Amino acid sequence: MNISIIDEVIEQLRTMPQHLQWQVLEFARILAKTQVQGTPGQELLRFAGSIPSDDLQLMREAIEQGCEQVDTNEW
Template sequence: MNIPITDEVIEQLRAMPQHLQWRVLEFAQALAKSQVRGTSGQQLLRFAGSIPPEDLQLMCEAIEQGCEQVDVNEW
């Protein structure tokens, strides 16, 4: 079953009390005003393959070693 998103949202809204409907409306308005930030993946493709495989391996090893450590005094 493939229900369009807008229909699904409306169905969910109808089941909510009015105060929650207002919250959804405010959230939707905030999303509509927000701007997408960052760089598109298409623009970053020119960098693909620019890191040597040996460096990538070193990075992977550093991440694995660092992520396996727990610093109990961190907090």
């Protein structure tokens, strides 16, 4: 079964109450006006290799020490 995204959205909208349909419409309008922000990756390639390897090693170690731990009380 190959349903297009538009058809799937329409199918979902048909089952929603009208106030939710309005919310979906407003959200779609906002998304349509949204502009992509940021810098394309191609433009960032000129920075490749610009961080000294010693600094990269320090960053790697800091990440491993700080990110590989689970705090079960965090949530």
